[in-house]
Amino acid sequence: MQASPSQFTTIVMPALNEEHYIAEAIRSLLPADDTVDFELLVLDGGSTDCTRRIVEGIVASNSRVKFIHNPRRTQSAAMNIGAEICDPRTAILLRADCHAVYPPGFVENCVDALGSAASSSVVVSMRAVGKTPVQKAIAAAQNSKLGNGGSRHRGASQSGYVDHGHHAAFDRATFRSLGGYDESAPFNEDAEFDARLAQSGGRIYLDSRSIIDYFPRSSFSSLAKQYYRHGWGRANTLVKHGMRPKLRQVLPVVILLTFVLATVAWPFVGAIALLPPAGYLALCLTWGVFLAFRFRQPELALAGLAAVIMHLSWAAGFLRRAFETKSERSLRLRSGEA
Structure with missing residues (x-):
């Protein structure tokens, strides 16, 4: 038509x-x-x-x-x-x-x-x-x-x-x-x-x-800022409309929290605490190298690093907005607005 x-x-x-x-x-x-x-x-x-x-x-x-x-x-x-x-x-x-x-x-x-x-x-x-x-x-x-x-x-x-x-x-x-x-x-x-x-x-x-x-x-720094904003906005939308996050939206948050927990646990349990985040990084970076060889484009080796930046930046923005909305809700409850 x-x-x-x-x-x-x-x-x-x-x-x-x-x-x-x-x-x-x-x-x-x-x-x-x-x-x-x-x-x-x-x-x-x-x-x-x-x-x-x-x-x-x-x-x-x-x-x-x-x-x-x-x-x-x-x-x-x-x-x-x-x-x-x-x-x-x-x-x-x-x-x-x-x-x-x-x-x-x-x-x-x-x-x-x-x-x-x-x-x-x-x-x-x-x-x-x-x-x-x-x-x-x-x-x-x-x-x-x-x-x-x-x-x-x-x-x-x-x-x-x-x-x-x-x-x-x-x-x-x-x-x-x-x-x-x-x-x-x-x-x-x-x-x-x-x-x-x-x-x-x-x-x-x-x-x-x-x-x-x-x-x-066109740069990793601007990519990080963009995905931080994406994560912030997605959390804001989910909270505003009472929606549940999808699995693909939960996984980056889990990855970031794994990094945080590994950093906290490292002084107490040693290098074993770093295995989960190290495994994640190895997976992403190896995937990028695989792409570079598969398509014969050396620059694609950086795709794994790009994915890491996207995941962690998105999760950071998401968690920040989630905590902000929780704090805002607590303030409203204390002031008797809700």
Whole structure:
């Protein structure tokens, strides 16, 4: 089924210092004018690099693209602002990230799936790709079950209804009726929205036709910060909605606690206490070396280290938010608010 041109679509692209990615992302994303009626709003959170100049160059040659300042800076705010200021004809909102390249027909497929699947939201799969040696290693980790825990939207998957995925398209009326993204929580806004959507009776459809190529962080330090935020946000969502964590979300926490317990026990029982974390490190690092030999790409030897950073950083963020929410709840109980 071809997308209906009558369903006006607003593509919202949050941006912040994306000079290395945004031009390619926009070029790959723009649909043909005769397939769907659309506008593309780049919501910039205050870029200090050449992002604005690059986008303004595109705006000069394509009136459908607009550069808009996002004073609240976050991705959540960008989507909420876009939902408010978009063309009044807008029936469908589409979220697009700068760190990605989109397959042909991406917008058309999302619009089509939103209608044909009778869903409130369409999500897509993503595969990580790299340009630099470190980015390629990180991408390999993110594409593997060791790195993503078997998350359905991380890689090729069959179409069908899911509880979460990489956000793509929304029915605008539904998005606004649920209050959009929760801007009080700076991370994991997509999963938090999906929880509210499911509670309201909405359905989320994974469209397997539209797998995007995602460019991960290009340094281990930025990867650690990103996954710390992911873990913090996931804990916040679970606590807010009274949800139970999945096994893939529990395992990184177990790994981090194993490191902590081994460090504490070491002075008392000796080196034997270090065997569990040492075994985990050996497994991850050996896996990275295996990848390097299998694909004849030496840089992939760093994939094991990337996986370790992802696991431990995610767990640290998760535990911090879990302890924060427990403390906040205790304070409310003492003050008689709950």
